[in-house]
Amino acid sequence: MTRLNVPLLYVPGNHDPELRPIDITWTPPPGFIEPPTAGPEGCINIDGRIVEESGLRVAGLGGSIRYKPGPNQYSQGQMSWRAMKLEIRMRLKPVRDGRKLDVLVTHSPPSAAGEGQDPAHAGFVAFDRLIRRFHPVLAVHGHVHPYGRVRPERQIGTTRVVNVVATRLLEI
Numbered sequence: 001m002t003r004l005n006v007p008l009l010y011v012p013g014n015h016d017p018e019l020r021p022i023d024i025t026w027t028p029p030p031g032f033i034e035p036p037t038a039g040p041e042g043c044i045n046i047d048g049r050i051v052e053e054s055g056l057r058v059a060g061l062g063g064s065i066r067y068k069p070g071p072n073q074y075s076q077g078q079m080s081w082r083a084m085k086l087e088i089r090m091r092l093k094p095v096r097d098g099r100k101l102d103v104l105v106t107h108s109p110p111s112a113a114g115e116g117q118d119p120a121h122a123g124f125v126a127f128d129r130l131i132r133r134f135h136p137v138l139a140v141h142g143h144v145h146p147y148g149r150v151r152p153e154r155q156i157g158t159t160r161v162v163n164v165v166a167t168r169l170l171e172i
């Protein structure tokens with residue numbers, strides 16, 4: 001597998017297959033590098049992880065609100081737990097340029113973003129908390145399909161919140 005010079009980081013969405021290890025009772029020890037999973041080849045799954053790439057610290061949380069049976073869906077409480085685990089690890093990171101997180105990558109929007117007019121597209125309260133506590137420069141999400149309309153960028157505190165469906169080129 002050839003590693004590209006431009007890293008492709010991603011989080012799974014609610015229509016993606018289960019990418020986590022089958023044994024969910026197993027908790028990886030600190031510093032454990034996950035073995036490659038069945039995700040897209042050459043890309044880096046950052047679901048529930050914090051990575052440093054190209055001088056940026058990037059954290060990811062995949063999945064949507066649970067609205068039907070299937071993988072990569074969570075209740076608000078389950079996502080809060082996932083976000084809390086990420087937050088604990090983030091707090092141990094050194095501050096760089098006045099912050100501990102540069103970019104938050106999620107599949108669903110933060111709930112304060114005002115996206116998602118129906119229950120399946122509701123945002124996660126946990127993402128609002130992460131953004132307000134770590135004020136990343138940028139929070140990008142998908143899940144809410146604008147169907148041709150251009151979604152305006154939103155702001156939570158000092159963080160730009162951008163719906164990147166289907167593709168967006170952003171400079172930070």
Ligand SMILES: [Zn+2]
Binds near residue numbers: 014064
């Ligand atoms: Zn989705």
